[in-house]
Amino acid sequence: MSWAVVPAAGRGARFGGEVPKQYLEVAGEPLLAHTLRALCAHPGVDGAVVVLAEGDARWPGWAEMAGKPILACVGGGERADSVLAGLAALPESVRADDFVLVHDAARPNLHPDDLTQLLERGRGDPVGAILAAPVRDTLKRAGDDAGIDATEPRERLWRAFTPQLFRRLQLSRALEAARDEGVAVTDEAMAMERLGFRPLLIEGREDNLKVTTAADLVLFEFLVSRKNP
Ligand SMILES: Nc1ccn([C@@H]2O[C@H](COP(=O)(O)OP(=O)(O)OP(=O)(O)O)[C@@H](O)[C@H]2O)c(=O)n1
Numbered sequence: 169m170s171w172a173v174v175p176a177a178g179r180g181a182r183f184g185g186e187v188p189k190q191y192l193e194v195a196g197e198p199l200l201a202h203t204l205r206a207l208c209a210h211p212g213v214d215g216a217v218v219v220l221a222e223g224d225a226r227w228p229g230w231a232e233m234a235g236k237p238i239l240a241c242v243g244g245g246e247r248a249d250s251v252l253a254g255l256a257a258l259p260e261s262v263r264a265d266d267f268v269l270v271h272d273a274a275r276p277n278l279h280p281d282d283l284t285q286l287l288e289r290g291r292g293d294p295v296g297a298i299l300a301a302p303v304r305d306t307l308k309r310a311g312d313d314a315g316i317d318a319t320e321p322r323e324r325l326w327r328a329f330t331p332q333l334f335r336r337l338q339l340s341r342a343l344e345a346a347r348d349e350g351v352a353v354t355d356e357a358m359a360m361e362r363l364g365f366r367p368l369l370i371e372g373r374e375d376n377l378k379v380t381t382a383a384d385l386v387l388f389e390f391l392v393s394r395k396n397p
Pocket residue numbers: 174175176177178179180181182183190219243244245246247248250251272273274275378379380
């Protein structure tokens with residue numbers, strides 16, 4: 169079993185609007201509820217630490233979700249700062265070498281089969297693993313104008329998703345090293361890669377979307393409607 173750290177301290181600048189996207193409602197519940205339930209309903213998850221923005225007045229204060237304990241702490245200015253805060257807020261029962269999941273609050277459509285694969289195969293890896301999907305589109309590098317500067321080779325390029333699964337202390341140290349060296353990491357794997365580790369890529373479903381813009385929310389609403397016709 170593993171605990172999860174759920175970074176939910178973002179402001180949703182790309183989405184826009186007053187309400188941070190993790191609190192926008194779909195099917196009568198905030199995105200964050202969908203995300204936490206997708207994690208906590210899985211038998212391989214012990215509970216979750218939700219990382220909130222300073223002064224978050226919208227946090228409903230859930231103490232449990234799907235029968236699993238929910239803790240909360242305050243995050244930081246960048247996603248990596250929030251993940252570090254969440255790792256520090258895990259219960260003392262989570263040992264230094266225990267595997268921990270990190271999963272974006274903004275990814276509400278995590279499928280249980282993907283989580284099963286990540287936990288089963290990731291725990292068998294000496295370093296850890298992430299859910300991801302191979303790039304299937306042609307990639308263009310944009311110039312300063314709207315023109316195309318180049319087509320980038322896409323062989324062996326993957327899009328990283330979350331959850332990402334790493335050992336608690338090793339991940340904390342990797343994130344601290346990146347922070348101390350002034351390197352902005354956009355996911356946990358990047359912090360591990362910087363130290364020479366090669367986390368395992370596990371192909372996950374393309375519908376494990378990150379709600380970043382309004383169009384993503386419409387897609388998630390459709391996906392939920394298909395689950396609950
Ligand atoms: N300082 C931050 C920034 C982001 N996140 C979380 O990290 C996840 C992925 O980040 P992103 O999709 O970029 O969310 P926002 O930062 O809110 O979006 P934006 O960049 O458009 O402001 C989200 O669940 C977000 O809440 C966080 O916990 N702490």
